[in-house]
Amino acid sequence: MNKKIKIIADDKIPFLKGVLEPFASIQYLNYSQINNEVLKDADSLIVRTRTKCDRNLLDGTNVKFIATATIGFDHIDTKYCKEKNIKWINAPGCNSGSVLQYFASALLNIAHKKNILLKEKTIGIIGVGNVGSKIEKFARTIGMNVLLNDPPRERMESSQKFVLLDYLIQNSDIITFHVPLNKDGVDRTFHLADENFFKKFNSPKILINTSRGEVIKTEALKNAVKQKKISSLILDVWENEPQIDNELLNLTDIATPHIAGYSADGKANGTAVCVNQLNKFFNLGLNENWYPEEIPLPNNSIQIVVDCKDKSFQQIIYELVNHTYKIFGDDARLRNSIDTFEQQRANYPVRREFNFYKVKLLNGYKEIENIIKQLGFNLE
Ligand SMILES: NC(=O)c1ccc[n+]([C@@H]2O[C@H](COP(=O)([O-])OP(=O)(O)OC[C@H]3O[C@@H](n4cnc5c(N)ncnc54)[C@H](O)[C@@H]3O)[C@@H](O)[C@H]2O)c1
Numbered sequence: 001m002n003k004k005i006k007i008i009a010d011d012k013i014p015f016l017k018g019v020l021e022p023f024a025s026i027q028y029l030n031y032s033q034i035n036n037e038v039l040k041d042a043d044s045l046i047v048r049t050r051t052k053c054d055r056n057l058l059d060g061t062n063v064k065f066i067a068t069a070t071i072g073f074d075h076i077d078t079k080y081c082k083e084k085n086i087k088w089i090n091a092p093g094c095n096s097g098s099v100l101q102y103f104a105s106a107l108l109n110i111a112h113k114k115n116i117l118l119k120e121k122t123i124g125i126i127g128v129g130n131v132g133s134k135i136e137k138f139a140r141t142i143g144m145n146v147l148l149n150d151p152p153r154e155r156m157e158s159s160q161k162f163v164l165l166d167y168l169i170q171n172s173d174i175i176t177f178h179v180p181l182n183k184d185g186v187d188r189t190f191h192l193a194d195e196n197f198f199k200k201f202n203s204p205k206i207l208i209n210t211s212r213g214e215v216i217k218t219e220a221l222k223n224a225v226k227q228k229k230i231s232s233l234i235l236d237v238w239e240n241e242p243q244i245d246n247e248l249l250n251l252t253d254i255a256t257p258h259i260a261g262y263s264a265d266g267k268a269n270g271t272a273v274c275v276n277q278l279n280k281f282f283n284l285g286l287n288e289n290w291y292p293e294e295i296p297l298p299n300n301s302i303q304i305v306v307d308c309k310d311k312s313f314q315q316i317i318y319e320l321v322n323h324t325y326k327i328f329g330d331d332a333r334l335r336n337s338i339d340t341f342e343q344q345r346a347n348y349p350v351r352r353e354f355n356f357y358k359v360k361l362l363n364g365y366k367e368i369e370n371i372i373k374q375l376g377f378n379l380e
């Protein structure tokens with residue numbers, strides 16, 4: 001145990017307070033207060049995406065270990081960290097179940113509103129990692145045709161299951177992005193969807209972005225919507241957050257303030273990875289595999305009862321998913337108050353993922369039972 005380790009942590013990381021105090025000195029700060037000055041004598045940092053960990057922040061400090069309670073790590077200057085021998089870790093997959101829930105809710109609600117039978121549609125998934133793989137499984141489970149694009153995986157796995165981006169664009173009814181933000185290199189994703197990308201649209205498509213705002217060029221996207229190349233637009237991430245483009249917001253069908261990954265389960269997973277990795281790195285003496293003792297309960301009932309009689313399976317899944325997450329609540333809050341983007345994230349209500357809920361089917365049948373289990377719900 002080393003009492004002298006000093007940690008600076010973002011104060012909006014849930015479940016963290018009180019955990020490391022017996023083993024280290026820890027100070028919680030708003031992300032806007034985490035600067036070079038306050039890090040002077042710090043050994044470690046626990047951050048979210050809002051803290052840019054680069055030379056400006058870290059030069060001349062003692063920081064040896066950075067943990068980010070997120071999957072994304074585009075806010076970490078990995079080259080600089082390597083040069084300075086600063087170890088950094090992220091939390092791969094921590095919130096992939098949460099993004100799946102967001103995605104399922106968004107797609108099923110748009111389909112419901114526009115009378116779209118999803119099993120007749122083709123979905124193109126760009127980026128098939130932790131989140132993209134869950135979306136793939138969901139889409140296949142509900143009978144959709146699926147196209148996958150992931151050049152890094154294609155190179156590594158030399159698999160036939162991937163298609164070229166152009167093919168995906170031309171053959172998908174729905175396109176969804178799950179790539180990391182790569183600012184350069186052969187797998188660059190910065191402005192992956194630009195004028196040239198939208199030029200290839202041969203029919204109006206549903207477009208969903210829960211990855212990073214900078215993956216889509218805002219001006220090109222706005223023009224594509226105005227030219228009716230996009231039939232429905234769902235955005236959780238934006239260029240230049242939290243100062244997002246008001247005109248773009250008004251062109252969306254569903255708009256949310258970067259909360260796709262904000263389930264309480266996802267947050268608990270992210271915090272646990274940070275605590276456990278930090279404990280290991282500094283040999284702090286905390287029990288291995290720490291996990292929050294209690295995750296708060298949501299505002300709805302754990303049990304969901306659905307009568308399947310005379311309902312299509314898309315309708316049944318729509319009802320189930322909507323019980324667990326009401327996406328239009330998040331959408332309305334953002335539309336009513338575009339200037340409180342960051343506050344809406346900070347005060348996000350408790351959301352629990354599918355595996356928290358128990359489903360009781362009335363007039364159920366084998367096929368729907370299997371689908372519900374595959375989606376991660378508990379069947380009573
Ligand atoms: N909105 C949210 O709250 C939220 C929550 C979780 C993740 N995210 C973001 O979603 C994205 C996906 O997250 P993840 O956990 O699945 O990440 P991941 O790293 O597990 O998967 C990313 C996948 O994209 C692939 N990829 C890389 N470059 C590509 C390219 N040029 N074209 C196509 N594929 C490419 C990788 O090979 C990998 O399989 C990330 O940007 C992450 O930051 C957002």
Ligand SMILES: O=C(O)[C@H](O)[C@H](O)COP(=O)(O)O
Nearest residue numbers: 048049050070071072261262
């Ligand atoms: O990268 C991630 O894990 C997600 O984008 C996550 O939702 C980011 O959350 P933040 O750190 O901005 O609170």
